[in-house]
Amino acid sequence: MKPSEIRAGGRVYQVQYTPLLLGTHLCGQTNFRQQTVSIDESYPEAQQRETVLHEIIHIVSNHYTGEYGLTEHQVGQMCEGLWQVLRDNAGLAEWIWFGEKNDEIP
Numbered sequence: 863m864k865p866s867e868i869r870a871g872g873r874v875y876q877v878q879y880t881p882l883l884l885g886t887h888l889c890g891q892t893n894f895r896q897q898t899v900s901i902d903e904s905y906p907e908a909q910q911r912e913t914v915l916h917e918i919i920h921i922v923s924n925h926y927t928g929e930y931g932l933t934e935h936q937v938g939q940m941c942e943g944l945w946q947v948l949r950d951n952a953g954l955a956e957w958i959w960f961g962e963k964n965d966e967i968p
């Protein structure tokens with residue numbers, strides 16, 4: 863299910879799926895003041911998912927590294943690396959979050 867919100871850094875970002883991000887060539891965009899993430903739903907679904915991960919890295923960078931946040935290039939590289947690891951290790955994310963007994967993180 864497509865996420866409708868992302869919780870990060872004590873904030874809740876509303877995720878909007880739009881037909882086009884007018885005036886841009888972007889697949890996604892985060893507005894930190896309005897706490898929204900916009901995803902262009904005219905792109906293929908896999909690219910939308912990767913873009914959500916990309917925007918999450920922007921949010922984490924903004925909240926946890928302050929003025930020394932990652933550059934656009936660094937965010938792109940981090941996203942590409944994480945995407946590959948998660949894609950090529952089926953079940954890894956579930957194990958990290960829930961362990962072998964499907965326990966919730968305390």
Ligand SMILES: [Zn+2]
Nearest residue numbers: 916920934937
């Ligand atoms: Zn970006």
